[in-house]
Amino acid sequence: MDSILVKGNGALSGAIPIAGAKNACLTLMPATLLSDEPLTLTNAPRLSDIATMTQLLQSLGAEVASLQDGLVLALSSHSITNQKADYDIVRKMRASILVLGPMLARYGHAVVSLPGGCAIGARPVDLHLKALEAMGAELDLRDGYVHAKAPGGRLKGAVVEFPFVSVGATENALMAATLAKGTSVLKNAAREPEIVDLARCLRKMGARIEGEGTGEIVIEGTDRLHGATHPVVTDRIELGTYMLVPAICGGEVECLGGTLDLVGAFAEKLDAAGVSVTQTNRGLKVARKNGRVQAVNVTTEPFPGFPTDLQAQMMALLCTAEGTSVLEEKIFENRFMHAPELMRMGARIDVHGGTATVTGVDRLKGAPVMATDLRASVSLILAGLAAEGETLVSRVYHLDRGYERVEEKLRACGAQIERVSA
Ligand code: UD1
16 A cells, blocks of 8 residues: 655745646536537546546446546447446445436436445435435435436426535536426535536536526426537645645745636635735745744635635644634534644644644644545645655555645655655
8 A cells, every 4th residue: 555755845836737626527427427429528637536437437338538648538428238336336436426316317217326424424415315306206225225216217307405505416416407307496506616617518518507606506407418528627626735835835836727716715714824825827826925824713614615625734734823723624524534643743733523723833743644535635745745854644545536646746846755655
């Protein structure tokens, strides 16, 4: 199992290209199931989660070709042979549930394994299922699978009001509604840029959608969708992660392809902490304003609020800030597993339920630490870059799910980082 060895090396400066968004690509890929014509995605990220979704779609009979070193994905669902998404693949990645809505909408039936729990909390899929039921789906949960059927072979448009915001449930319902009979209204819909990107792609495929990026999305169902070519939106979480490099180490980093609209709430917190973020014609340039970063309080919220997927990385920064910061996690109940690992590096953190109180220390100290999930793993790398001495981060397979070529990107800014194979 690979580990990553990081040596604190002072200020880091340079330019880092930001990839296409993992979370957008993971919902754009299943959209292929909605049409028998080809879907081509450009600006795809090269990640193991994308390989898992490729494997899942191929298991259903879809064709998925990875071109141009993985940057282009050519998908086709003209000959789907199987409507069953097997537990062996689904258990690897929760986003697998996103094949349910499109398959049910196009074929009138689908069987998808329930994804099960995961390290950052229970993460049920009840909202996905309720939305599809509102569209007329008959669901039967047995043997760990959802057996779904649309009476008469077609879903019906419906008003779906989500009790709270769910990115995945909004995506599943949005895809399903494009081929349903009649109009659907998704209320309290997620507003994440990945949803906007999905709606744009679906519209290119012929779907009739209005209101994406607001809390209410209206979809007028259509009989069939056609092929399209679509570039995956920039990954705002990878962007935010690399914006933290100069914040935590000093120096100046330009994140190529970054735009402020993707990271508004996050950039505001950086500004309050004493880190400047400037839009250039190539991306976002980030540097400390002067001296040490100051403590700030952070509460995670659905977009446009501060993203839960940047909470662990922000905590790494605040571990070395001047003063005491309070981080409140409102999206996932168990998302502070990085805290004890950061404490092994000398951080002062007190966790009570969904709240972590972080008192900044002058300098973190390198230590062997363990990655527990995707975002936690990169927070430990950020901490290692700012720490005195060596940090060995083990279990980096989590990292490879969501960050492409992390060592290469950081080395280009002067970091001492290497992958160590056991
Ligand atoms: C997506 C992102 C993930 C991010 C999260 C929140 C992808 C592939 N993953 O995950 O990186 O952290 O949004 O921004 O895009 N919930 C239920 N029932 C449901 C669905 C969700 O109770 O049926 C709960 C979840 O447990 C969680 C909250 O709702 O507490 C929000 O989850 P959701 O927005 O659905 O996250 P995902 O789509 O799984």
